[in-house]
Amino acid sequence: MTSALPPSTKPPSGPVSNAPRNHRHIRLTSHPTRGSGKPPEIHWGAANPADRGPVVATVTHPEHRNAIGVHAGGYGIYRALAVAAQALAPDHKPDLTDTSPAASIGPFPQWADPGKIVSFDPWGHLVADVFADRLAAGWDIRPTIAVTKARVSMPEVKDAVEAGRLAPDGEILLSAGDVRVTKAAIEPVWWLPGVAERFGVAETALRRSLFEHTAGMYPELVTRPDLKAFLPPIGGMSLYFFGDVAKLGHAETPIACRVHDECNGSDVFGSDICTCRPYLAHGVELCIEMAQKGGVGLVVYNRKEGRALGEVTKFLVYNARKRQRGGDTAAQYFARTECVAGVQDMRFQQLMPDVFHWLGIARIDRFASMSNMKSDALRAQGIEIVEQVPIPDELIPLDAQVEMDAKKAAGYFTPKKPDLVDLTVAKGRGLSE
């Protein structure tokens, strides 16, 4: 099997040993090993990366480790599986040659405020550069952010060109309807004191809840208060930039933005029970328009499937909505979610504004969202929203009218609130329609 692997994952010779370096006993991480000294310190929010220090969440050199959890969110389990299956050498270190960001982002003054970015490492894309000396000395420090360039092709963009709403310019929007973008992937790195503060809870209470409600997956959360960085096993985010990324961080640059929470059913498969993909596409259109006017467009795509409840819960809720007496109505929309999940929503937008601080954005000129939770969270973090742009009615799919009415009634930004009678009319399709 190893012959199919890229060269960098091949062991030097013979079968891969999945025993940790130099010892075969299980190493418990719940307490510091005797004589190992203090972990390398992290001074979160230090302006200079050398003073800040690297976040080390790799397991190859326990003496360098200063974070709880591992890299790659939930994919860390696949890495463990690859080691167990003897497909990956347990001490493999990535070769970072030529992996540096394809566009420069930061540093911005916001990086030097420990309270502004608490859910990922602002230096995450620059580790190969700013910690080059330690990497050369054998430390295993991994990037938690990567920045690259791409072309994207969406049928909705081509439709917008055909309808005359967008015109190809040959630079950003090409004649075939393809769009040049810069994109970034960000893995979560939670600075626990900062996350606790953002939610208004004590750090010990946050650590205890994370420990207990992950069935004790991370004992260091309660035994190692000295470790304050945590790489949670959750999805991160993808950023798509339209226009010149170098214009970020300048107050005069106008910004258009869509903050989008993942919805696989709609985003990828075009399921019509919600407005997710139409809103995403509408956001992309506004972003292209802004880039063509000399500003920057930004789509923030958060991996928070089904209001961060997950797709199984989401599908259970769909069934409950469509089978309830009286049919699928806006009046019962949130109640059905609450019956199954216990809450209406677990996305908690409190951490979402971090990415704007990371990009040096203090003002969003056109915000393609109707969510009051998103706009409130941004404003609470001091980010100005000049104009909130609702989705045009003609882009709302038929079966999604229930969701749209329910959200408007609950406080979503809209020029016209639905009336009470309207909310009780069944508008969603039945299960077998």
Ligand SMILES: [Zn+2]
């Ligand atoms: Zn959706």
